[in-house]
Amino acid sequence: MATLTAVDAPARTTTIRDAIRDTLRSEMQRDSRVVLLGEDIGAYGGSYAVTRGLVDEFGVERVRDTPIAESAIVGAAVGAAMGGLRPVAELMTTNIALVAIDQIVNHAAKLRHMFGDQFGAPVVIRMVNGWGQLAATHSQSFDAWFAHVPGLHVVAPSSPADAAGLLRTAMRGEDPVIFIEHSRQYAQKGAAAEADHMVPFGSARLVRSGSDVTLVAYSYCVPMAEAAADRLAAEGISAEVLDLRSLRPLDRAALVDSVRRTHRVVCVEESWRSFGVGAEVSATLQELAFDELDAPVGRVAAREVPMPYSKPLEAACLPGIDDIVAAVLAQIS
Amino acid sequence: MVFALSRESTAPNVVPAAVADLDLWDVLRAMLRVRRFEELAGQSYAAGKVGGFLHLAIGEEAVCVGATSVLAPSDHLLTHYRDHGWALMRGMDSGRCMAELFGKATGVSGGRGGSMHFADARRRMWGGYAIVGGHLTLATGLAWAARVQEPGTIVCAVFGEGASNIGEFHEAANLAATWNLPILFLCENNGFGMGTRSARAAAVPEVARRAAAYGMPAWQVDGMDVRDVVAGMREACAFVRSGEGPAILEAHTYRFRGHSMADPELYRDKAEVEEMKARDPLAGVVASLRAIDSARVDEITAEVEAEMQAAVAFAESSPFPDVATLEDGIVARPDGLTRSAR
Numbered sequence: 001m002a003t004l005t006a007v008d009a010p011a012r013t014t015t016i017r018d019a020i021r022d023t024l025r026s027e028m029q030r031d032s033r034v035v036l037l038g039e040d041i042g043a044y045g046g047s048y049a050v051t052r053g054l055v056d057e058f059g060v061e062r063v064r065d066t067p068i069a070e071s072a073i074v075g076a077a078v079g080a081a082m083g084g085l086r087p088v089a090e091l092m093t094t095n096i097a098l099v100a101i102d103q104i105v106n107h108a109a110k111l112r113h114m115f116g117d118q119f120g121a122p123v124v125i126r127m128v129n130g131w132g133q134l135a136a137t138h139s140q141s142f143d144a145w146f147a148h149v150p151g152l153h154v155v156a157p158s159s160p161a162d163a164a165g166l167l168r169t170a171m172r173g174e175d176p177v178i179f180i181e182h183s184r185q186y187a188q189k190g191a192a193a194e195a196d197h198m199v200p201f202g203s204a205r206l207v208r209s210g211s212d213v214t215l216v217a218y219s220y221c222v223p224m225a226e227a228a229a230d231r232l233a234a235e236g237i238s239a240e241v242l243d244l245r246s247l248r249p250l251d252r253a254a255l256v257d258s259v260r261r262t263h264r265v266v267c268v269e270e271s272w273r274s275f276g277v278g279a280e281v282s283a284t285l286q287e288l289a290f291d292e293l294d295a296p297v298g299r300v301a302a303r304e305v306p307m308p309y310s311k312p313l314e315a316a317c318l319p320g321i322d323d324i325v326a327a328v329l330a331q332i333s
Numbered sequence: 334m335v336f337a338l339s340r341e342s343t344a345p346n347v348v349p350a351a352v353a354d355l356d357l358w359d360v361l362r363a364m365l366r367v368r369r370f371e372e373l374a375g376q377s378y379a380a381g382k383v384g385g386f387l388h389l390a391i392g393e394e395a396v397c398v399g400a401t402s403v404l405a406p407s408d409h410l411l412t413h414y415r416d417h418g419w420a421l422m423r424g425m426d427s428g429r430c431m432a433e434l435f436g437k438a439t440g441v442s443g444g445r446g447g448s449m450h451f452a453d454a455r456r457r458m459w460g461g462y463a464i465v466g467g468h469l470t471l472a473t474g475l476a477w478a479a480r481v482q483e484p485g486t487i488v489c490a491v492f493g494e495g496a497s498n499i500g501e502f503h504e505a506a507n508l509a510a511t512w513n514l515p516i517l518f519l520c521e522n523n524g525f526g527m528g529t530r531s532a533r534a535a536a537v538p539e540v541a542r543r544a545a546a547y548g549m550p551a552w553q554v555d556g557m558d559v560r561d562v563v564a565g566m567r568e569a570c571a572f573v574r575s576g577e578g579p580a581i582l583e584a585h586t587y588r589f590r591g592h593s594m595a596d597p598e599l600y601r602d603k604a605e606v607e608e609m610k611a612r613d614p615l616a617g618v619v620a621s622l623r624a625i626d627s628a629r630v631d632e633i634t635a636e637v638e639a640e641m642q643a644a645v646a647f648a649e650s651s652p653f654p655d656v657a658t659l660e661d662g663i664v665a666r667p668d669g670l671t672r673s674a675r
Binding site for chain 1: 460464476477479504507661665668672
């Protein structure tokens, strides 16, 4: 169920990057079985500096640099999990997760069920979505692909507190978790979570209440949806913003609750529209809340092209605040 | 004959196979159990009791029997999908293994896995794996965990020579050597990747020779001779257990049956199969023991027959899984919390 975040004055602000690092550190301090592995996560400090300093604190056996061999990274993580460690694998970007897709889909997701629930693969696979003139092979997100697979948990935080809470749940859990980060969100600030904060999966977060339309988003699209809600407010339209936080499991009850209040929905995602998260949200609402909808569910997503390098072309591919506002106005007018 | 390859060299040295202490009576019983299990599995498949893919290893028994006799119970084992013999030799119950083939609730994997996915975590038999080579990187992780938590424990990762041509093998070998992990990569080289003779698929068909590329030592043994397998395993396991890093052991063997039950075997001469059958590892052991005590051979044969007939009966009489349990055991809990937090 959706929960409204506490409105108490935050004791401390932090960034998503620091929230992830602090959670990794505190869990490593708490549980000696926790190990990290990935490309350049040690001496280099991580491509996005998430793991900086951890190798000095915990040593090279627990913070292992790997060859550039993503199948081996994920396979070793899954095997280590079978053997009793609690590995957190870092994949430098989501794009290279494709190299490890066999290990993720055929092994991590399957072991528990395929072997009759004798053992699972309690492994966290962190990966980074994002873009920035990186062209076609380095600007993708495959959240919907992973969310398609039974046996995986798929979560994507949009705030430091959720980053900490979702990661801690992932690290203490018993099954594989695809933990999606966003390169353009690492420096985003927000209230720091309390120590030991955990966010159960399958629970969306009501970011702001509204009465005219629900903007459904996750990850980097949440602040975008909030900005769109501000613009809409200036035009007298009250937009609710729902952060899914977890794609698998999906908080279908929160979607239904929200549409009962607003009767209109626009889903915002950064990947291609076809067969995407918005498609699942739309299908869910027509199945579970058909009579509550006053308009077809809107989808704001990326243009369906391999991402080009040139800046104006790239900008034209990506969904933006204008697109969200336009989608809402198209429903209301 | 056992050949040893040093880390630096690809030229094998001959090592005398010294296994005077090997109890051939134990070997006989083990090989008979694997052989009869598989023969009855094949018959059950033909009778429509077993579905899907069924890959029999008849002819290859000396490898699993010899290799597992050298492993410690605390060592970890993962195998390719031709896994029945490995599971039995790891101590898994023949009835529950047969029930898995029949898709029954009492199967070793609850009827979820079938022939290619026998596992028993308590026996550290982490399963048969059906994506060729995919389990070799899992082995690196298990070895990492073993080194951290239980030094002296090793991982035995069994694969076919066909898997040595896929990237996972090379990623796993490189990681294992770079991280100095306690893994024995055990290649069960039966000469064919499905129906493609290895010389047509591999630039270097002798898998042991690939070890030098990763700074690993390797041993080559005659996989049709259990004494050779045991001798090679003892040397290779001792090396890996010493903490010096991973190694490869390549056992040259031959499967008498097709790749799976659906294989018409158009790719090899029947004469070749007959020639290899003259080297049947089980027949060799039977012949040498009959010369010592023929009645005891018959006795053991009868005991094994009774066990395997009982296994089939158990599988037959077991219930299918309740469809109401279909979605059990996919994840521990949908909300990601631990079961104990319930």
